[in-house]
Amino acid sequence: MEKVAMMIKARRLFKDISDLPTIPAIVSRVVALLDDQDAVPDDIADLILSDQVLAARVIRVVNSPLYRTSNPIPSVKRALLFLGFKSVREMILTSYFVEGFNQKEQPFDMKMFWVHSFSVGAISRRIASLVEYPDAEKAYLVGIIHDIGKVFLGYYCKEEYGLMLDGIRNTSHTTYEAEYEFFGTTHCEVGLCLAQRWNFPSLYSDIISHHHSSEMGSEDPFLTSIVALADFYCLSHVTSDCVAQASIPGQSEEHAWKILTQFSAVPLTASLEHFLSDLDGEFESVSHEVDLLFNTMITS
Ligand SMILES: [Fe+2]
Ligand SMILES: [Fe+2]
Missing domain, CATH: 1.10.3210.10 (Hypothetical protein af1432)
Structure with missing residues (x-):
């Protein structure tokens, strides 16, 4: 071929x-920051919190049965520390990708x-x-x-x-x-x-x-x-x-x-x-x- x-x-x-699903710009920025070796949890948490939909999504997914947490995780910063940067990066991209096409x-x-x-x-x-x-x-x-x-x-x-x-x-x-x-x-x-x-x-x-x-x-x-x-x-x-x-x-x-x-x-x-x-x-x-x-x- x-x-x-x-x-x-x-x-x-x-x-x-013209109606291709899009991934919000905030998601690309968060993913880039999560990839940055020098990034600290406070900066990433602040960026995630600047978008309430994204923040709510992180909290919802980290508290879902997927991650089997023993106690509820109430904040974005705790979610970052619990999951690690890499897992949060993958979780965010995956959930937006799934959402982008699932309704089609x-x-x-x-x-x-x-x-x-x-x-x-x-x-x-x-x-x-x-x-x-x-x-x-x-x-x-x-x-x-x-x-x-x-x-x-x-x-x-x-x-x-x-x-x-x-x-x-x-x-x-x-x-x-x-x-x-x-x-x-x-x-x-x-x-x-x-x-x-x-x-x-x-x-x-x-x-x-x-x-x-x-x-x-x-x-x-x-x-x-x-x-x-x-x-x-x-x-x-x-x-x-x-x-x-x-x-x-x-x-x-x-x-x-x-x-x-x-x-x-x-x-x-x-x-x-x-x-x-x-x-x-x-x-x-x-x-x-x-x-x-x-x-x-x-x-x-
Ligand atoms: Fe294939
Ligand atoms: Fe395949």
Whole structure:
């Protein structure tokens, strides 16, 4: 597939759209400050408190069953100290991303879409811990947002996307292949356009763009590989009408496995198959975590 031609097609889809969901500027400022090594909790708490909606959201999520706190956490500053900067950064971006698209009507089951996205996030975090990738929370967030392009295609090209999904139901075609045939581009290129529009860090955009072609990821091949393998694992374990099943690793997954074994701080098992089957023991707790996340982010 020709990436440049696919990017041109993806940009064309964006051209006339004026009602794209936006992420508030305050969120980008808070996320940038949370990324700053010299930032102190007081400054971040002040910035969060300058937006009452954002402050209320942080308090609500930190007190949800997701974080199992023993006592209620009443203030933004306590939330920052309890969760740590990285977790707050991921929690804020995730909740705004989920909200931005959750109200949009889709030709596929949105709950299944979120279950897939949150599962890929949770499995990415597990893999990141196993191989001692330095920022497991980042792996979690990128895992959650990796398929954002699908939500765009499903909403703005609803009819065609619905027809496309009908055409591949009960076949071995993946949505990735079908999108290419139908639109001449895929959710990876469309997701990249969306991530750039929202000023996501370039690392996030790169992984969104290459999670099905990990050999082309350039910003952080280690993290691209983690997310590509987490996605493959979830595609072979969770059934959904918007994400086709996958069972045989392709070029992207083989490459990701090579990179993972090369960069892992601990020696890994001899084969990708064994590595993935070792994750099965974790899958139950991941499913529980996904349920909690789903209830916290979607239904409240
Ligand atoms: Fe994907
Ligand atoms: Fe996916």
